[in-house]
Amino acid sequence: MLKLNAGLCVRSLSVDSECNKCEVVCPTQAIVVGDNPLPAINFATCVNCGACAGVCPSEALELEEFSSTNFFFDFIEDESNLISCRKNVPCIAALSVEHIISLAVLKKEIVLDMGYCDGCEIASTCKPQIEANYEEATYLLEAMENDAIIKLENVKYENTSEQPTQRRDFLSAFNLKTVAKVKKSFEDEVQKASDELVEHTLQKTDIALLKKKTIPNKRKLFFTAIKRVEKPSVFHRVDANEVSFTSHKIMNEETCTACQMCYRVCPTGALTSDIKNSKIDFDPFLCIKCHICHDVCEPDAITLSNAYNVKEFFEPEVVNLITFSVKRCDECNMIFSSNKADETLCKRCQIEEDEARALWGIE
Numbered sequence: 001m002l003k004l005n006a007g008l009c010v011r012s013l014s015v016d017s018e019c020n021k022c023e024v025v026c027p028t029q030a031i032v033v034g035d036n037p038l039p040a041i042n043f044a045t046c047v048n049c050g051a052c053a054g055v056c057p058s059e060a061l062e063l064e065e066f067s068s069t070n071f072f073f074d075f076i077e078d079e080s081n082l083i084s085c086r087k088n089v090p091c092i093a094a095l096s097v098e099h100i101i102s103l104a105v106l107k108k109e110i111v112l113d114m115g116y117c118d119g120c121e122i123a124s125t126c127k128p129q130i131e132a133n134y135e136e137a138t139y140l141l142e143a144m145e146n147d148a149i150i151k152l153e154n155v156k157y158e159n160t161s162e163q164p165t166q167r168r169d170f171l172s173a174f175n176l177k178t179v180a181k182v183k184k185s186f187e188d189e190v191q192k193a194s195d196e197l198v199e200h201t202l203q204k205t206d207i208a209l210l211k212k213k214t215i216p217n218k219r220k221l222f223f224t225a226i227k228r229v230e231k232p233s234v235f236h237r238v239d240a241n242e243v244s245f246t247s248h249k250i251m252n253e254e255t256c257t258a259c260q261m262c263y264r265v266c267p268t269g270a271l272t273s274d275i276k277n278s279k280i281d282f283d284p285f286l287c288i289k290c291h292i293c294h295d296v297c298e299p300d301a302i303t304l305s306n307a308y309n310v311k312e313f314f315e316p317e318v319v320n321l322i323t324f325s326v327k328r329c330d331e332c333n334m335i336f337s338s339n340k341a342d343e344t345l346c347k348r349c350q351i352e353e354d355e356a357r358a359l360w361g362i363e
Contacts, residue, residue: 050094
């Protein structure tokens, strides 16, 4: 079963979020991002390929029977370098670019088995995603001057010892010791048979999780792996459009209103301020390119840089995007941040001032 951790989904952070990566990559249209802020899932049409989990920037989606983090450690210990949907993953698309790069630099060479893709019923979106991940990973490895090799090969791995199982075989194993597990499996089967979209809502535990700044496991694995390789002779700048999982930011000081929204909604803490809200700092090490900061910025003051320096992989550095003056409002006497020299009223009092002037026709 596919699970959605609502507290980690970036769409739960703001109604302005435009993230729909899971919906786009789903080969059976089992995931729908509609009027409800959170994605709805049709478990009857979901094939558990895990592609949605692979592209989710915050790891809000996961499969019950497959953990990319557990796979990572198992694969590193395995002598084999083959990744195949018939051997160790539900689909290669379930692995993110960060997973692929991390595995490649630690194993020196990995092979992605594409032998079953052409005849696969979910190849329409999954195969292009695998190829895109491969191209991005290869591009970044070259920029890092790393000699790790990633291969796409039609291996068509076959496990002759594997015994086929049926979805409802769990019924034959029913006994008192397995009653809890069987009950859970039965409930899952009922959901799968319902053939309708199941909407998700935020629970109290999810709301508590929203307040935390959480770094995805794949980012932790990525930087752990990068620390084990040599730094390149030159830190190359690459096309930012070719990097899907992190970014550099640019702040327009003229249009920024110091509203605080961008760093308040940032799910990982890549954007931060100080106790006085006198600045906005950015840490590329933590950015997952979820775009939520851009989605909530009304004046579009925060934008993406056209280039990304791979130095951030090896020597991450926090940069200051903008600095504000801390003032005391002439009207309410509250402290507020501003980047305009002539601003004397806080945002709330300025709105009240503007509304009063409009009401009385004062320009």
